[in-house]
Amino acid sequence: MQTYEELLDAVVATDGDTVTILAPATEQPIGDAPWHDEAELEAAIARAQAAQPAWAALSSAERADYLNRAADAIEAAAEPLAQLLAREVGKPLGGANARFEVGASANWLRATAAQEVPVETLVDDGETYAELHYRPIGVVGAITPWNWPMMIATWQIAPSLRVGNTVVIKPSEYTPFSGLALAAVINQVLPEGVLNVVVGDGELGAAMTANPAFGKIMFTGSTATGTKIIESSAANITRLTMELGGNDAGIVLADADPQQVAGDIFWGAFLNTGQTCAALKRLYVHDDIYDQVVDAIAQVAKSAPMGDSLDEDSLLGPVQNKRQWKIVDTLVKLAVESGARVVVGGNPDPDATGYFYPATIVADIDPENALVVEEQFGPALPIVRYSDIEDALRWANALDVGLGASVWGSDRAEALKVAERMEAGTVWINKHGAVHPFIPFGGTKRSGYGMEFGVEGLKAVSVPQVING
Incomplete structure (x- = not known):
């Protein structure tokens, strides 16, 4: 063989x-x-x-x-x-x-x-x-x-x-x-x-x-x-x-460097075209740096080549099956109808060959929107604005799932304080989704x-x- x-x-x-x-x-x-x-x-x-x-x-x-x-x-x-x-x-x-x-x-x-x-x-x-x-x-x-x-x-x-x-x-x-x-x-x-x-x-x-x-x-x-x-x-x-199921949350603190964290956030969310149980699926960003973080992640999304899985230049591929493609498409459309802003992506060609859905960043979205509270399991990331860390933690912990979570910031001690309050089996600091064969992994809640x-x-x-x- x-x-x-x-x-x-x-x-x-x-x-x-x-x-x-x-x-x-x-x-x-x-x-x-x-x-x-x-x-x-x-x-x-x-x-x-x-x-x-x-x-x-x-x-x-x-x-x-x-x-x-x-x-x-x-x-x-x-x-x-x-x-x-x-x-x-x-x-x-x-x-x-x-x-x-x-x-x-x-x-x-x-x-x-x-x-x-x-x-x-x-x-x-x-x-x-x-x-x-x-x-x-x-x-x-x-x-x-x-x-x-x-x-x-x-x-x-x-x-x-x-x-x-x-x-x-x-x-x-x-x-x-x-x-x-x-x-x-x-x-x-x-x-x-x-x-x-x-x-x-x-x-x-x-x-x-x-x-x-x-x-x-x-x-x-x-x-x-x-x-x-x-x-x-x-x-x-x-x-x-x-x-x-996961629907992992990430919180970006006010002291984070938007350019420094954007790439790792993007791949934490879009690894395997977003089809990973412990992918970052909803991101909460402090108001002070919100626009800079959104723009920096969008630039990474624009530069990540999506194409045929046998093309050596591709880094993102199709959604694995039509059923999952429809779930992603429906959730993004509902977000747009509710007033959220698609920064990059969206608008897939329904007649195109293959189950391709463009890498999609959705900003200015309500924390209760379906794209945020339901696990989309595909190439779409909703980014929620917050001003008070208590709101971010409340939204992050509100769901009945808790597989993974992450905190992003320059002050590790402060990030650790926030991480300790997140309800998830694993909380990463300045990364998301990393697993190791010697480090136990498992979920909480549902x-x-x-x-x-x-x-x-x-x-x-x-x-x-x-x-x-």
Whole structure:
């Protein structure tokens, strides 16, 4: 699988039920992906259950070696994987896009291989001795989204395998080839049955989450779907890690340098054309520098090339699917109708080929506008003016989500004071959306629960066991 054609041949369906996948940049078919039913899900679960005892019996070092070999396999197939991502997701090859995602997947495997959960001595006082161990759960079900289909899959696969679980993964029905291809490459080195893939829509996902064979379900996606997963898995007391909707807020303080922060704010919002759970999706800027910040961000937007995902000059691509394109378009139109000002972007050509929506900056917008309070998940950023930091904090914290947030300013101590008052699982200072394999990540409120990444992420896919005596 060293060419794109060989990789695609390995994952296209040649028989059975299929679904045709279109490239969002061209609206042309990429190929036919398999479409699985509950019987095929049960078969995948059976393979995972059969493989799990032997996988768990390996030493920690042996499993780490497998993860490093999986990273080697990804790196050997990096360009074909990136080509497939570019076609199926629409993200360009260059910049923090397709090649970046493939490289990050390999790096995350290596970082996860380098970590392990230590045995903790809880009490050792001469009379009582107790240790805390972490054991594999069994079979983990992973349900992944369409926006970062390889990297987020790796975030779920790597820790699960590291601690001795086996995995059944269901990629989004919008981007099945990316999940299938990643697994096909990794499975070149893994024992049979350790990593399994099923393809289907929400109906198959519901069958997964209701199945008692899964000791753990990991899900990244909308809060609405997350709520259904909680309900369907409740009877089985299934452990859950839920990374749900965001609508991240950023606050720019009066002492920020507009030119210095504009680029990082723009890419914090428009990374992957705005289709990132922890992207900056609403920005509150102090009145003293409001116009300068808006203008500086708009200039960055004008200079960021958007185009076909296979064009090496592109840094922004299309929205991944027509449904999401319509959500962005509707919210921007509603903002304009309410009196908000489009500084740059807007007015997409509805008859153009591909799901392209121009990078859009919306200023002079009411803090209660739908474009502000609803997660647009696309290339549009509303910028709200404030004079009193208490108003900015109240608006930032008013929503029922809290995945990430950011504070921008020259005085770090002052920025830290504001950051401590923001209701989000992660608050960045003078950056937004940065993640690290050693730093735990998770949401608050309706943005979900459970931690990923680092040792806390390994514990989340394990069962704690106390040995007392």
